[in-house]
Amino acid sequence: MQPPLITxxxxxxxxxxxxxxxxxxxxxxxxxxxxxxxxxxVAPQDIAQAAWILRQVLASFPADTCHVAVVDxxxxxxxxxxxxxxxxxxxxxxxxxxxxxxxxxSAPEWIRQLTRREFWALNPTPTFHGRxxxxxxxxxxxxxxxxxxxxxxxxxxxxxxAEGPRRTDQGLEGRVVFVxxxxxxxxxxxxxxxxxxxxxxxxxLPRQGITCHGLVSTYGQRAAGELVALIGSTQQLEIAVVxxxxxxxxxxxxxxxxxxxx
Amino acid sequence: MQPPLITxxxxxxxxxxxxxxxxxxxxxxxxxxxxxxxxxxVAPQDIAQAAWILRQVLASFPADTCHVAVVDxxxxxxxxxxxxxxxxxxxxxxxxxxxxxxxxxSAPEWIRQLTRREFWALNPTPTFHGRxxxxxxxxxxxxxxxxxxxxxxxxxxxxxxAEGPRRTDQGLEGRVVFVxxxxxxxxxxxxxxxxxxxxxxxxxLPRQGITCHGLVSTYGQRAAGELVALIGSTQQLEIAVVxxxxxxxxxxxxxxxxxxxx
Amino acid sequence: MQPPLITxxxxxxxxxxxxxxxxxxxxxxxxxxxxxxxxxxVAPQDIAQAAWILRQVLASFPADTCHVAVVDxxxxxxxxxxxxxxxxxxxxxxxxxxxxxxxxxSAPEWIRQLTRREFWALNPTPTFHGRxxxxxxxxxxxxxxxxxxxxxxxxxxxxxxAEGPRRTDQGLEGRVVFVxxxxxxxxxxxxxxxxxxxxxxxxxLPRQGITCHGLVSTYGQRAAGELVALIGSTQQLEIAVVxxxxxxxxxxxxxxxxxxxx
Numbered sequence: 174m175q176p177p178l179i180t181x182x183x184x185x186x187x188x189x190x191x192x193x194x195x196x197x198x199x200x201x202x203x204x205x206x207x208x209x210x211x212x213x214x215v216a217p218q219d220i221a222q223a224a225w226i227l228r229q230v231l232a233s234f235p236a237d238t239c240h241v242a243v244v245d246x247x248x249x250x251x252x253x254x255x256x257x258x259x260x261x262x263x264x265x266x267x268x269x270x271x272x273x274x275x276x277x278x279s280a281p282e283w284i285r286q287l288t289r290r291e292f293w294a295l296n297p298t299p300t301f302h303g304r305x306x307x308x309x310x311x312x313x314x315x316x317x318x319x320x321x322x323x324x325x326x327x328x329x330x331x332x333x334x335a336e337g338p339r340r341t342d343q344g345l346e347g348r349v350v351f352v353x354x355x356x357x358x359x360x361x362x363x364x365x366x367x368x369x370x371x372x373x374x375x376x377x378l379p380r381q382g383i384t385c386h387g388l389v390s391t392y393g394q395r396a397a398g399e400l401v402a403l404i405g406s407t408q409q410l411e412i413a414v415v416x417x418x419x420x421x422x423x424x425x426x427x428x429x430x431x432x433x434x435x
Numbered sequence: 436m437q438p439p440l441i442t443x444x445x446x447x448x449x450x451x452x453x454x455x456x457x458x459x460x461x462x463x464x465x466x467x468x469x470x471x472x473x474x475x476x477v478a479p480q481d482i483a484q485a486a487w488i489l490r491q492v493l494a495s496f497p498a499d500t501c502h503v504a505v506v507d508x509x510x511x512x513x514x515x516x517x518x519x520x521x522x523x524x525x526x527x528x529x530x531x532x533x534x535x536x537x538x539x540x541s542a543p544e545w546i547r548q549l550t551r552r553e554f555w556a557l558n559p560t561p562t563f564h565g566r567x568x569x570x571x572x573x574x575x576x577x578x579x580x581x582x583x584x585x586x587x588x589x590x591x592x593x594x595x596x597a598e599g600p601r602r603t604d605q606g607l608e609g610r611v612v613f614v615x616x617x618x619x620x621x622x623x624x625x626x627x628x629x630x631x632x633x634x635x636x637x638x639x640l641p642r643q644g645i646t647c648h649g650l651v652s653t654y655g656q657r658a659a660g661e662l663v664a665l666i667g668s669t670q671q672l673e674i675a676v677v678x679x680x681x682x683x684x685x686x687x688x689x690x691x692x693x694x695x696x697x
Numbered sequence: 698m699q700p701p702l703i704t705x706x707x708x709x710x711x712x713x714x715x716x717x718x719x720x721x722x723x724x725x726x727x728x729x730x731x732x733x734x735x736x737x738x739v740a741p742q743d744i745a746q747a748a749w750i751l752r753q754v755l756a757s758f759p760a761d762t763c764h765v766a767v768v769d770x771x772x773x774x775x776x777x778x779x780x781x782x783x784x785x786x787x788x789x790x791x792x793x794x795x796x797x798x799x800x801x802x803s804a805p806e807w808i809r810q811l812t813r814r815e816f817w818a819l820n821p822t823p824t825f826h827g828r829x830x831x832x833x834x835x836x837x838x839x840x841x842x843x844x845x846x847x848x849x850x851x852x853x854x855x856x857x858x859a860e861g862p863r864r865t866d867q868g869l870e871g872r873v874v875f876v877x878x879x880x881x882x883x884x885x886x887x888x889x890x891x892x893x894x895x896x897x898x899x900x901x902l903p904r905q906g907i908t909c910h911g912l913v914s915t916y917g918q919r920a921a922g923e924l925v926a927l928i929g930s931t932q933q934l935e936i937a938v939v940x941x942x943x944x945x946x947x948x949x950x951x952x953x954x955x956x957x958x959x
Contacts, residue, residue: 175728180717186616187712188449190488193442193473197495200469204437204497207724208471209732211717217617218678226714233721233828235728246678249653299653301668304495354710355741391773391823406825416742416770448878450711452750455704455735459757462731466699466759470733479879480940508940511915561915563930566757 176205177315178235182223182242183303184215191301195241195308198294202312211240216427218246221333224274225350225361229407231260231275239263239311242271243303254306255330256314256323258282263314265307270333285324292323338362344370344434347410352427356418360431362410370435376402376412377432381423385412392416438467439577440497444485444504445565446477453563457503457570460556464574473502478689480508483595486536487612487623491669493522493537501525503573504533505565516568517592518576518585520544525576527569532595543592550586600624606632606696609672611689618680622693624672632697638664638674639694643685647674654678700729701839702759706747706766707827708739715825719765719832722818726836735764740951742770745857748798749874749885753931755784755799763787765835766795767827778830779854780838780847782806787838789831794857805854812848862886868894868958871934873951880942884955886934894959900926900936901956905947909936916940 179199185191196208211230215223223244234240245252245267255268260279266272268286287293287306292313297305310323338347338361347362367374373387385402395401397416400423405411410433413419420426441461447453458470473492477485485506496502507514507529517530522541528534530548549555549568554575559567572585600609600623609624629636635649647664657663659678662685667673672695675681682688703723709715720732735754739747747768758764769776769791779792784803790796792810811817811830816837821829834847862871862885871886891898897911909926919925921940924947929935934957937943944950 178724178728180721184616188472188474188476189616190444190474190492191615193471194492194495196471197442197492197497197500200440200471201495201497204440204469207728209717209720209724210712212712212714213616214712217680230714230718230721233718233725235721235725238721247655250655298668300665304668353715354708354713354737393771393774403824406822406828418741446878450734450736450738451878452706452736452754453877455733456754456757458733459704459754459759459762462702462733463757463759466702466731475878479942509917512917560930562927566930 176207177203178207178209178238179311179315180209180211180234180238180240181213182211182215182226182240182244183213184217184219184223184244185213187214189213191304194304198304198308199312202309203315206312206315215244218244220244220246220269220271222350224271224333227264228275228278231262234262236261237263239265239314241303241307241311242266243307244271245269245302248302249299254287254302255284255327256287256310256320257284257330258320265311267302268331270331273330273333276330281330283320284327284330285320286327288324289322292318338366341432344374344432346430346432348431349425349427349429352420352425356414356420356422357405358412358419358425358431359405359407360410360412362431362433364404364408364410367410367433370433372435375434376410377434378412378423378425378429379432380429381425383423438469439465440469440471440500441573441577442471442473442496442500442502443475444473444477444488444502444506445475446479446481446485446506447475449476451475453566456566460566460570461574464571465577468574468577477506480506482506482508482531482533484612486533486595489526490537490540493524496524498523499525501527501573501576503565503569504528505569506533507531507564510564511561516549516564517546517589518549518572518582519546519592520582527573529564530593532593535592535595538592545582546589546592547582547586548589551584554580554585600628603694606636606694608692608694610693611687611691614682614687614689618676618682618684619667620674620681620687620693621667621669622672622674624693624695626666626670626672629672629695632695634697637696638672639696640674640685640687640691641694642691643687645685700731701727702731702733702762703835703839704733704735704758704762704764705737706735706739706750706764706768707737708741708743708747708768709737711738713737715828718828722828722832723836723839726833727839730836730839739768742768744768744770744793744795746874748795748857751788752799752802755786758786760785761787763789763835763838765827765831766790767831768795769793769826772826773823778811778826779808779851780811780834780844781808781854782844789835791826792855794855797854797857800854807844808851808854809844809848810851813846816842816847862890865956868898868956870954870956872955873949873953876944876949876951880938880944880946881929882936882943882949882955883929883931884934884936886955886957888928888932888934891934891957894957896959899958900934901958902936902947902949902953903956904953905949907947
């Protein structure tokens with residue numbers, strides 16, 4: 174049997190000692206856990222972005238990985254915290270919509286509400302449930318505590334307002350959901366939804382008044398400096414400048430609309 | 436017996452290859468060590484901030500964790516390097532005041548000055564004792580070398596100029612010692628010192644001319660956008676804007692004064 | 698036998714979920730791997746900087762460490778990917794010049810071109826070979842797959858345009874290759890090449906019109922605020938302001954020229 178693999182996704186900011194506290198708690202309970210950071214620079218309290226990132230990374234992790242996601246604007250209120258089994262992996266997160274997009278993609282095997290305080294920190298603070306409830310629960314799960322011990326089954330997750338692209342008269346309209354370190358613009362329009370359009374497609378940025386014709390299969394097919402659209406490694410539509418920074422050059426920001434037409 | 440747990444706290448900047456070198460040295464000597472980053476964005480050469488961060492994270496780590504802290508403006512001069520046992524954990528740091536606040540909180544079981552060169556890199560450079568002395572010593576300790584082998588006992592640590600809040604005619608005056616990724620303002624005024632004041636208290640930012648009345652117990656008790664004061668997860672007074680960024684909105688920076696009155 | 702040690706160096710940006718995907722892939726194949734980040738803030742597509750960083754950290758890692766370096770502007774084109782054995786360590790990188798400076802310093806024991814698709818992801822995307830080819834190959838190597846299984850020998854690496862300092866009539870001319878978190882300016886002029894000059898040497902920044910006379914052996918030899926030149930922990934010439942930020946104070950940037958005269 175493998176040592177437990179636990180990942181952390183938060184909006185605490187890169188290189189934060191808040192994250193270190195979660196790791197200390199995990200390793201204190203489950204000394205042989207392997208802990209991997211997904212990212213800690215989720216935009217503050219941006220539940221949809223955290224959900225989007227989890228969906229991107231899921232396929233790269235082995236079965237039974239436990240993903241702890243702490244984007245939790247309602248910490249200390251009556252929102253509950255859940256442990257869910259989705260796509261053969263575990264997820265611990267506030268029940269605030271964060272797990273909803275994942276659950277739409279792959280139906281949860283089960284969802285449990287965390288209620289068993291004997292698996293939490295002794296006196297959980299009202300402002301840091303990531304450290305005081307979610308980290309210890311993930312660690313106890315890693316130590317072999319059965320999910321049934323951690324809380325009772327619930328039937329539903331809190332939904333998140335729809336985040337996918339919407340169909341328009343002319344094609345699809347989505348938005349930029351992530352700008353990576355290269356300035357590539359990753360959209361919420363996935364490869365499958367493009368299949369409904371006739372080739373060649375045209376990718377349009379209405380706010381900037383820029384259109385990109387056709388898709389390339391890799392950056393290297395075009396010369397440095399050219400604007401291209403392609404299906405990226407996440408199977409989503411991306412807009413990029415070959416060996417350049419599309420976000421800076423086009424003045425595009427997170428959330429800007431993207432239209433696709435055939 | 437658990438594999439050794441070693442943490443790193445430095446002012447080398449996030450994602451620095453200087454930190455990676457320390458990890459390479461540690462794992463070369465102690466292959467089964469678990470290495471956890473506390474943070475590497477301590478303000479450059481800010482010994483007091485490093486000390487404050489170590490105090491925050493301490494309680495989240497299990498007994499016998501070895502914390503290596505490298506904020507070392509005097510590297511290469513005659514300042515010594517110490518290994519101390521405090522609160523059932525180990526600390527390796529330059530003896531420049533960094534461990535003083537911890538030692539005030541919990542009396543050291545012992546303090547040793549690192550002198551035994553056979554546990555250092557072969558030819559320590561004069562500019563990177565973190566990699567060449569502190570990392571190898573922590574790793575040898577993890578491998579089971581006895582503390583007594585690493586250097587002789589000393590009786591005292593170099594003190595750090597007082598950092599706690601001071602008592603005034605009207606209450607307490609402290610300062611902002613950390614601004615987190617959400618813009619929350621964490622002060623050096625701890626919950627216990629507030630017990631000497633009558634409720635309700637008033638938290639005043641003299642530089643900004645802003646006062647916040649009373650304490651809430653969690654962000655969720657007030658509407659988005661409201662300014663609140665509360666005891667945070669570190670048991671210290673924090674000032675926050677619910678679902679907003681207090682640092683940006685109020686124009687408060689690290690070091691700004693904070694007054695509490697009853 | 699030790700668990701495999703795998704390092705990651707990329708230009709994906711700090712705290713990126715792209716890096717997390719590589720870790721997930723590695724741990725899925727090689728569950729007991731220890732994964733260490735060197736840095737992920739290599740300047741975008743700056744192959745020379747990645748090469749320089751790998752050279753800095755090499756000596757701090759134990760024999761048989763496998764370094765995966767993904768700075769890959771030609772991803773998806775016909776550039777090949779190599780596994781090389783250099784200085785008793787393994788390197789996995791695109792064959793785009795990244796490993797050339799290392800190979801100049803220490804002749805490769807062997808170089809293999811990665812061609813055996815059974816050790817890659819099932820359907821490698823054309824845009825993320827770090828995750829789909831390099832990470833799985835490093836993990837299979839860690840699991841004990843023989844290098845000969847991963848691809849056939851090749852005799853040469855693709856060269857990188859010369860990066861060392863050049864000899865001038867008056868001494869040496871190099872450039873600033875790294876600015877660290879303290880604002881220290883690290884040059885590509887190594888200690889050995891300075892041995893050909895008579896002491897005392899003079900370090901000149903032609904763009905800023907500033908000259909620094911002589912070398913100190915450590916920062917602490919001069920007062921706070923003084924400009925000093927010294928041989929840093931990487932055995933390369935550095936320019937620093939004692940307890941200050943040389944980059945900001947002098948207005949020096951990555952790539953700026955540095956001259957040394959006797």
